[in-house]
Amino acid sequence: MVGVLSPFVLTPSRLRVRFRLRHYQASGMMSLSTVETAKDISGNSENSYILVQYVVLRRDLIDTWPVGSIVTQGCHASVSAIWTNKDDEHTVEYCSPSNLNSMHKVTLEVKGESQIINLSEKLTAGGIAHKLWIEQPENIPTCLATKPYPKSVVSPLFRKLKLCK
Numbered sequence: 001m002v003g004v005l006s007p008f009v010l011t012p013s014r015l016r017v018r019f020r021l022r023h024y025q026a027s028g029m030m031s032l033s034t035v036e037t038a039k040d041i042s043g044n045s046e047n048s049y050i051l052v053q054y055v056v057l058r059r060d061l062i063d064t065w066p067v068g069s070i071v072t073q074g075c076h077a078s079v080s081a082i083w084t085n086k087d088d089e090h091t092v093e094y095c096s097p098s099n100l101n102s103m104h105k106v107t108l109e110v111k112g113e114s115q116i117i118n119l120s121e122k123l124t125a126g127g128i129a130h131k132l133w134i135e136q137p138e139n140i141p142t143c144l145a146t147k148p149y150p151k152s153v154v155s156p157l158f159r160k161l162k163l164c165k
Helices: 059-064 067-084 089-094 113-125 151-158
Strands: 002-011 016-024 030-040 051-058 105-110 130-135 140-146
Touching: 051 059, 051 067, 051 089, 051 113, 051 151, 059 067, 059 105, 067 130, 067 140, 105 113, 113 130, 113 140
Parallel strands: 051 105
Antiparallel strands: 002 016, 016 030, 051 140, 130 140
16 A cells, blocks of 8 residues: 555644545555544644534523523524624634534533623633623523634633533
């Protein structure tokens, strides 16, 4: 077998190199084994650079509102956070045609209104762009969503929260 590197792409925003190694059998036909590797400059694996959007819902509303209404609130916050940051480097990459079928979102929950407001304040203090969705005309903070970030940047801020089930 002969290995061929193609294509070589250096992505400045990620500072990483991606390449495909294709193995050709003696018959000249490409085998089914294609290996894709990616490393950032620090030597971490590709998983250290996964772009992710966090969506946080209120458990007290999940227990009392129709499921469709809660899902809609999360969608509002998610779209608003992305649109508000549409020119951001990570948002552009997250929404690029090559990533549309592999977006990563993590949906978490907090107990109630005071917890979602406290989380929003903590994110604001930490410089994390997000949208606290406030349902109108009732003026009820229902959920929040971050703009897309590398998982390694924002995951520590959400470690204490539970996955929404």
